[in-house]
Amino acid sequence: MTSLPILSLILWLPLVGALLMLVPLPARTAKIVALLASLAVFVVSLLLIPGIGLFNSHTAGLQLTETMAWIPSFGINYRLGIDGISLWLVMLTTFLTPLTILSTFESVSTRVRAFEAFMLMLETGMLGVFLAQDLFLFYIFWEFTLVPMYFLIGIWGGQRRIYATVKFFLYTFTGSVFMLLAIIVLGVVYGRSTSGQVNFDLQAVTKAIQANGLGLSQTTLRWLFLAFFAAFAIKVPMWPFHSWLPDAHTEAPTAGSVILAGVMLKLGAYGFLRFNLPLFPEATHFFAPAIGVLAVIGIIYGALVAFPQKDIKKLVAYSSVSHMGFVVLGIFALTPEGVHGAILQMVNHGLSTGALFLIVGFIYERRHTRDIEAFGGLWKVMPVYSFLSLVIILSSLGLPGLNGFVGEATIMFGTMKSAVLGWPFAAFGLTGVILAAVYLLWMFRKVMMGDVNQNTAAMRDVTRTELAILIPLIVLIIGIGLYASPFFRTMDPSIEALVGPGSKLVANR
Amino acid sequence: MNSMQIPALNWAVIGAPLVLIVWATVLMVVDLFVANKRTIAYLGLAGLVAAAAILIPYFGGQAMSGFSDMVVLDDTAIVLQWILLLATAITIFLSIDHLQRLGIERGEYYPLMLFTTSAMLLMAQGNNLIVLFLALEWLSIGLYVLAGFAYPKIRSEEAAMKYLLYGSFAAGFLIYGVALLYGATGTVSLPGIAQALTNSPGLASNPLTLVGAAMILIGFSYKISIVPFHMWTPDVYEGSPTPVAAYMSAATKVAGFAALLRVVQIALPPALVPQVQAALAILAALTMIVGNLAAVAQTNIKRMLAYSSVAHAGFILVGLVAFSPGGTQAFLYYLLSYALTNLGAFAVVVALENEGEEHFALSDLAGLGWRRPVMGAAMAIFMLSLAGVPPLAGFFAKFLVFTAAYRAGYWWLALIGLLTSVVSAFYYLRIIVNMYMRESETAPRTFATPLLRVGLVVSALFVIVQGLLTYPVLQLVPLR
Numbered sequence: 003m004t005s006l007p008i009l010s011l012i013l014w015l016p017l018v019g020a021l022l023m024l025v026p027l028p029a030r031t032a033k034i035v036a037l038l039a040s041l042a043v044f045v046v047s048l049l050l051i052p053g054i055g056l057f058n059s060h061t062a063g064l065q066l067t068e069t070m071a072w073i074p075s076f077g078i079n080y081r082l083g084i085d086g087i088s089l090w091l092v093m094l095t096t097f098l099t100p101l102t103i104l105s106t107f108e109s110v111s112t113r114v115r116a117f118e119a120f121m122l123m124l125e126t127g128m129l130g131v132f133l134a135q136d137l138f139l140f141y142i143f144w145e146f147t148l149v150p151m152y153f154l155i156g157i158w159g160g161q162r163r164i165y166a167t168v169k170f171f172l173y174t175f176t177g178s179v180f181m182l183l184a185i186i187v188l189g190v191v192y193g194r195s196t197s198g199q200v201n202f203d204l205q206a207v208t209k210a211i212q213a214n215g216l217g218l219s220q221t222t223l224r225w226l227f228l229a230f231f232a233a234f235a236i237k238v239p240m241w242p243f244h245s246w247l248p249d250a251h252t253e254a255p256t257a258g259s260v261i262l263a264g265v266m267l268k269l270g271a272y273g274f275l276r277f278n279l280p281l282f283p284e285a286t287h288f289f290a291p292a293i294g295v296l297a298v299i300g301i302i303y304g305a306l307v308a309f310p311q312k313d314i315k316k317l318v319a320y321s322s323v324s325h326m327g328f329v330v331l332g333i334f335a336l337t338p339e340g341v342h343g344a345i346l347q348m349v350n351h352g353l354s355t356g357a358l359f360l361i362v363g364f365i366y367e368r369r370h371t372r373d374i375e376a377f378g379g380l381w382k383v384m385p386v387y388s389f390l391s392l393v394i395i396l397s398s399l400g401l402p403g404l405n406g407f408v409g410e411a412t413i414m415f416g417t418m419k420s421a422v423l424g425w426p427f428a429a430f431g432l433t434g435v436i437l438a439a440v441y442l443l444w445m446f447r448k449v450m451m452g453d454v455n456q457n458t459a460a461m462r463d464v465t466r467t468e469l470a471i472l473i474p475l476i477v478l479i480i481g482i483g484l485y486a487s488p489f490f491r492t493m494d495p496s497i498e499a500l501v502g503p504g505s506k507l508v509a510n511r
Numbered sequence: 512m513n514s515m516q517i518p519a520l521n522w523a524v525i526g527a528p529l530v531l532i533v534w535a536t537v538l539m540v541v542d543l544f545v546a547n548k549r550t551i552a553y554l555g556l557a558g559l560v561a562a563a564a565i566l567i568p569y570f571g572g573q574a575m576s577g578f579s580d581m582v583v584l585d586d587t588a589i590v591l592q593w594i595l596l597l598a599t600a601i602t603i604f605l606s607i608d609h610l611q612r613l614g615i616e617r618g619e620y621y622p623l624m625l626f627t628t629s630a631m632l633l634m635a636q637g638n639n640l641i642v643l644f645l646a647l648e649w650l651s652i653g654l655y656v657l658a659g660f661a662y663p664k665i666r667s668e669e670a671a672m673k674y675l676l677y678g679s680f681a682a683g684f685l686i687y688g689v690a691l692l693y694g695a696t697g698t699v700s701l702p703g704i705a706q707a708l709t710n711s712p713g714l715a716s717n718p719l720t721l722v723g724a725a726m727i728l729i730g731f732s733y734k735i736s737i738v739p740f741h742m743w744t745p746d747v748y749e750g751s752p753t754p755v756a757a758y759m760s761a762a763t764k765v766a767g768f769a770a771l772l773r774v775v776q777i778a779l780p781p782a783l784v785p786q787v788q789a790a791l792a793i794l795a796a797l798t799m800i801v802g803n804l805a806a807v808a809q810t811n812i813k814r815m816l817a818y819s820s821v822a823h824a825g826f827i828l829v830g831l832v833a834f835s836p837g838g839t840q841a842f843l844y845y846l847l848s849y850a851l852t853n854l855g856a857f858a859v860v861v862a863l864e865n866e867g868e869e870h871f872a873l874s875d876l877a878g879l880g881w882r883r884p885v886m887g888a889a890m891a892i893f894m895l896s897l898a899g900v901p902p903l904a905g906f907f908a909k910f911l912v913f914t915a916a917y918r919a920g921y922w923w924l925a926l927i928g929l930l931t932s933v934v935s936a937f938y939y940l941r942i943i944v945n946m947y948m949r950e951s952e953t954a955p956r957t958f959a960t961p962l963l964r965v966g967l968v969v970s971a972l973f974v975i976v977q978g979l980l981t982y983p984v985l986q987l988v989p990l991r
Contacts, residue, residue, distance in 0.1 A: 073982045076914070113881070138910075142901040149900060152940075156948040164948050168940055175936050179929035186914050186925065200914070 007068050008049060008056060009082040009133050012096065015043045016125035023119035033107050036118035040100040040125065047096040050089065052492045057089055062495035064135060064205070076138075077189065077201030083135040086496030087275050087345060090489060091268055092132050094352045097478075098264045099125045101471050102257045105360055108467055109256050109367055110158065117158060117257075120150040124261060131269050137185045137202040144233075144273075145178055147266060151258065158255040166246075166253035173246040177236035184229035188281070191216045208280050212506045220284060227285035230277050231293075237270030240293075240330055241300035244323045251319035256363030259315065263322050264356035268348045271329045275341065279333070279500060283507045290334045290422040297334065298430045300327035305437035309444070314372045317445055318358045321398065324434055325351050331431055332413035335423050336507060340416025341497045342490050347409030349489070350482065354398040354406060357475045361391045364468055365449075368461050374445060379454035384463040388450045390472050395446050397479045399438045405482035410435060521577030523569075524584045524636070527562040527592050531629035534558035535622040542618030552607045555621035556600055562632070563596045580700065581639040587839065590987050591635040591769045594847050598762040599628045601854045601966060605861050606754040608960040613866050615661050615752065624758070627653030631766035638777070640689045640699040640727070643770050647685065647734065650766060651678045654759060658751040670750025677733060677743040685730025691723030701777040708780040715783050727774065728790070735767035737828065738798040741821045745809075748817035753864055756813060757857030760820040761850040768827055768846060772839070775831060784834055791832045792924050798825030799931040806938045812860055812871045815938060816853070819897060822935060823849050826912060829928055833915035840985050841911035847984065848896070848904035848977055855970040856893040859886055862959040870955040876942060878951035886959055887946050889971040894939040896974045899932045904977035911985075 019039025023032060052059040056066060064083030072080045084092060103121055110117050127150065130143030148171055156167035185202065192207050193200040195216045201207065210216055215223060236243045247267075251259050279286050304324030311317040329351065332344030364387065365380070366372050381388040397404040400411075417428040464472070482489065501507050522529065535558070542551055566589050569575065574585035603621065610616040630650035637643040655678065659671030693699050695717050696707035708715050732740040748756040779787055802822030809815035827849065830842030863870040870876075880887030896905035909932065913925040959967070977984060 073985070075982065075985060142906075145901045145906070149895065153947065156944060164944050167948070168937070168944065171940060172933060172937060176930075176933045179933055182910070183913070183917075183922070183926055183929055186910070186917050187922070190914065190918050 008046065009066055009084060010068055012043055012047050012092070013082065013126060013129050013133055015046065016040065016099070016122040016129070019043075020119040020122035020126070023115040023122070027115065029111070029114040032115045032118055033103070036122060037100060037103050037107075039122060040096075040103050043125065044096045044100055047093060050084070050093070052089075052488075057084070057492065059086065059492040060495060062086070062499035067135065072139075075200075077193070077199050077203065078138045079136050079203060080139060081136040081203060082133045084133060086493040087500070088132045088272065089492060090345060090349050091265075091272055092129060094268070094349050095125060095128050095132065095265050097474075098260065098352060098356055101360075101474060102260045102264075102356075104467060104471050105260070105363065106257050108465065109363055113157065117154070117255075120153050121257065121261070124150040124154070128261075128265050128269065132272060135204045137189060137204055137207065139202075140204070141178070141182055141185055144181075144269065145175075147269065148174055151262065151266065154258040155250060155254045158258070159253040161253070162249070163253045166249040170246045170250040173243075174233075174236055177233040177243070180229040181233035184226045187226060188216070191218060204276075211281055212283065215284075223282050224285040224288060227278055227282040227289065230273065230281070231289070234270040234273035234278070235296075237273070238267055238326050238330060239270070239323065240296050240327070241303050241323065242296075244300070244304075247323060248316055248319045251322070251359075252313060252315045256359060256366070259359040259363070260356045263318075263359055264352040267322065267326055268352060271326065271333060271344065271348055274330070274333050275345075275500070279336075279507060286334070286336065286507060287422060290336060293334045294331060294417075294423045294427050297327045297330040298427055298434075300324065301331070301431055301434035302437070305434050305441060309437070309441040312374055314362045314374055314445065314449070315359070315366075317374075317441065318355065318362060321358075321438065321442070322351070322355055324438060325355065325398070327434065328410055328413050328431065331423070331427060332416055335413070335416040335420035335427075336501050337416040337420050338497050338501055339412055339419060341501055342493055343409050343412030343414075343416055345493055345497075346482070346486060346489055347406075347413060350397070350405040350409045350479075353475055353478055353482075354394055357394040357472065357479070358398060360471060360475075361387070361394060364464065365461070369457060374448045376457050377449040377455075378452040379458055380450045380461065382454050383458055383461050386469070387464045390464070390476060391450065392446065393476055393479065394472075395442050397483070399442045400435050403480075403483050405479050405486070408483060408486045521575065524575050524577035524582050525633070526565045526569075526584075527596075528629040528632040530562040530565055531558060531625045531632065534561070535625035535629070538622045538625070539619065542622065545618070548610075548616045548618050548620075549607060551618045551621045552603055555625055556603055558625055559596045559600045559603075559628070563593055566592060576638065580702070581642050582633070582636050583638045584636055587772070587843070587988055588636040588769075590843055591765065591846070592632045594765050594843075594850055595628060595631050595635065595762055595769075598765065598850045598854060599624060599758070601851075601858075601970070602754050602758040602762065604962060604966045605757060605854070605858050606752075608958075608962060609754055609861050609864070610752070612958060613661065613752070613864070617660075620657070620660060623653050623656055627657070628762065631762055631769075634766040635769035635773075637770060637773060638701050640692070640701070640704075640774075643774070644682075644685055644689060647730075647767075647770065648682055650763070651682070651734075654678075654755075654763065657755045657758070658747060660755060661752045666750040667752065668750075670747045673743050673750075674747045681730050681733030681740070684726045684733070688723045688726025688728075688730060691719050691726065693723075695719035695723060701774060704778040705780050708783065712782065715780065724787075725790075728771075731767055731771045731774070732794065735764050735771065736798075736821045736824050737794050738801040738821065738825070741798070741802070741824075744821055745814045745817040748820075749811065749813045753813070753857060753861045756817075757854050757861070760816065760857065761854050764820065764824060764827075765846050765850055768824075768831075768842070772831060772842065775834075776839075788832055788834055788919070788921075791828060792921055795825045795828035795832055796924060796927050798822065798828060799928055800825075803931040803934040803938075807934065809938070810873050812863070812873060812876070812942070815873075815942075816856060816860070819935065819938070820853060822931065823853075823897070825931075826909060826928060829916050829921075829924055830912040832921055832924060833919040835915060835919055837911075837918060838915035840988055841908070841915045843988050844911050844981070844984060845908040848908040848974070851970050851977075852893050852896045852905060852974055855889060855967060855974065856897070858963055858967055858970070859890045859893070862886060862957050862963055863955070865956065865958050868956070870957075873941060873945050874949075875955045876945040877949040878946070878954065879957070880943075880946035882951075882954060883957055883959065885964055886957065886967060889967040890946060891943050892971045892974055894942050898936040898939040900936075902975075902978045904974045907978045907981050
């Protein structure tokens with residue numbers, strides 16, 4: 003069983019699906035094939051589930067690793083692996099993609115095959131980011147995710163799609179090139195300090211850098227930290243690097259927004275955990291307070307700007323800036339609680355914001371507007387839809403009993419206990435929770451409550467397809483809210499190794 | 512009476528150029544008797560294949576030299592020659608239908624191209640400044656004619672004229688530099704120069720040497736469009752027949768770089784390396800910055816590709832700056848990926864042109880990706896590769912080049928290269944935006960013949976897989 007290259011299977015299956023889209027199938031068939039492909043990926047990924055599957059939740063290190071030489075003269079390997087940090091993000095990706103593809107059954111009618119192909123290519127790219135354990139391989143997947151998303155926004159997006167997609171591409175590309183330079187530096191310096199052979203293996207480089215800093219000066223290490231940080235901070239996005247996000251989210255087609263918010267923003271936060279923290283412990287400590295400040299500004303800024311938005315999608319987009327601020331805060335609290343919360347909150351945000359974009363998409367399909375003022379009284383005409391939306395909105399604003407609360411509360415715990423951040427960060431962060439309740443409920447009231455107007459009178463309630471998309475999301479939203487400990491338990495060893503008392507990050511302060 | 516010693520000529524050393532010269536001469540005669548010019552094209556292709564095949568037995572063996580050590584043949588030269596032959600073959604593929612369509616199909620086109628290519632092959636193996644100068648002149652003469660091949664189109668004549676003027680200027684610099692260097696060192700042989708400079712260290716700082724070396728560098732810089740010697744590039748590319756522009760952007764550049772590689776690797780004594788490195792680094796930085804920024808402002812595809820080729824000359828030069836085996840590997844890898852990608856991009860431009868009809872404005876591309884799926888997808892792949900987006904060939908090339916630069920201590924050059932890559936992404940993306948994201952009001956005709964389409968698919972596939980095959984490709988020129 004262990005010889006089965008399961009990670010490769012998960013990684014490349016979507017691409018196979020994308021290649022199938024080259025066959026000139028009718029639109030409907032293409033959608034079904036794409037859905038089946040992504041479902042197959044999901045089913046295979048279920049084999050990972052701890053307890054019943056292959057993942058061992060008692061190991062801190064990488065599991066199910068696969069290594070294959072690729073460019074030996076540069077020490078570049080095709081190397082995959084998974085651990086407690088990436089497990090749930092992989093699951094999130096394989097879970098959200100089929101739901102998103104299902105949503106295209108009703109929302110995408112032009113150039114269907116190309117659309118589904120890009121969706122599946124995107125899935126491979128994102129999974130690659132979570133699974134790659136070689137710096138070079140990681141970078142390839144990291145950059146590659148830009149391409150399908152660039153096309154998804156640019157071709158199927160709204161009015162200002164070209165502006166939005168070019169901005170999205172260039173912004174993230176700029177951040178990435180700094181990271182590429184840092185990756186080159188690490189690989190080459192590793193070679194110099196050890197065997198003379200350039201090496202991009204993440205574990206080897208991490209081990210060496212934790213042992214002796216690769217002989218690099220403190221200043222150099224801090225610059226390298228910032229180079230990685232630039233790429234990830236833009237992707238998250240953290241204030242003040244967020245300005246691409248509202249445009250991209252607003253202009254993207256629904257499925258694009260869902261994946262963008264649901265998974266792609268996590269790539270940046272995951273990057274912090276996988277690269278910045280273990281590779282640069284000293285620099286992490288040095289910059290953590292400053293990053294904490296940026297995160298808190300992001301939390302409050304995102305919330306304040308979300309408030310006056312007229313476009314529902316824009317409101318959700320800014321709420322993402324705010325919510326991702328919590329994730330970053332949790333990571334740079336550098337406590338096990340903070341990181342636990344951050345990872346869970348990444349999953350939560352993926353579920354609830356993904357769901358938010360979906361419900362916005364559903365009413366957009368019906369009325370072709372996302373103007374908050376145009377709606378009203380949906381509760382009366384679309385009761386099922388409105389009820390489900392309420393659950394999702396409550397999850398997003400962190401109501402106890404639903405998933406968002408667990409994540410945010412754990413992050414706050416971690417921040418309070420943190421030796422580098424402490425209670426002021428938690429206090430300011432909490433105002434973001436309150437503001438979230440304000441703007442989300444305000445939006446809910448405007449759209450769902452009140453009187454039915456001529457715009458909304460004839461709107462039909464959720465279709466069966468839409469229901470099939472929302473139900474799994476809501477089950478998870480409630481499930482995680484009520485019983486999050488299995489998730490936490492599987493992350494424990496990996497997080498303990500990263501920021502536990504015995505870890506390099508904490509021991510060497 | 513002593514019989515005169517005739518040095519061993521060792522014809523095998525110039526096997527490949529020789530095949531082309533002989534074959535081109537034959538073809539010129541054949542042309543007189545053949546009405547269908549297509550035949551000449553296919554015969555020309557056969558000549559290229561023969562020239563490539565004749566090199567196979569020598570690959571991986573000992574380096575050879577001949578003609579009193581004026582010409583050498585080593586693995587680097589062979590790989591460069593293969594790249595050149597491949598680029599020429601693709602150019603001929605692009606030309607066949609195109610020339611016919613434009614009504615400028617004349618039989619001498621193909622022999623001319625073979626003659627020019629043979630000079631390029633010689634550039635890759637010259638071990639002597641005079642040989643390099645002769646080869647450069649010889650390839651230029653061919654190109655002057657080819658640039659004006661669309662005669663009596665005024666733009667084409669202008670291109671030929673401009674190229675001639677700039678080319679003569681460059682040749683002047685080069686030969687004057689050779690003369691000065693000869694004055695300083697007493698030799699024109701590359702190893703001889705290195706020997707002379709090492710033997711008498713004072714010579715390295717002699718003004719004659721320095722000015723001579725600088726002028727030689729300038730002479731080559733013209734040919735490979737290094738800023739500030741690039742001014743001719745956009746005008747000449749725009750005016751020349753499109754396949755010729757493609758040929759210039761790919762093959763000429765490879766040849767020029769091949770010669771430059773030889774000069775800096777062989778003629779430089781270690782003591783002079785740091786200075787030359789610094790000079791090349793500054794030129795590379797300027798070229799990347801100016802080329803990429805200027806390309807942003809272009810609205811004509813051919814001009815944009817011209818500036819893009821200027822920018823890529825800068826990236827390629829970064830590989831030379833490293834002065835290391837890894838740098839040379841990266842340099843060759845870059846030349847291969849660049850030549851293929853660029854020829855592919857020009858192939859799409861070829862398909863946009865017919866007699867009296869030119870659709871070279873960016874807006875002409877609107878909706879092209881949907882109307883012509885194969886052409887569009889191939890062009891998108893070429894553009895992304897040129898921008899350096901993984902997992903395409905251009906990304907690996909840039910990665911290798913920048914890694915080499917960093918290893919040589921030029922991290923700032925790598926940083927400039929990376930940042931200018933972002934700038935380049937802007938204009939390459941604009942092509943994709945036009946092809947896929949704008950609807951067209953008018954749908955300009957395109958002229959992709961089956962031959963061209965096959966070429967497009969093949970080069971696009973290669974651009975995709977070259978990255979996966981990076982190791983085998985690098986092993987063509989193993990580190991020694």
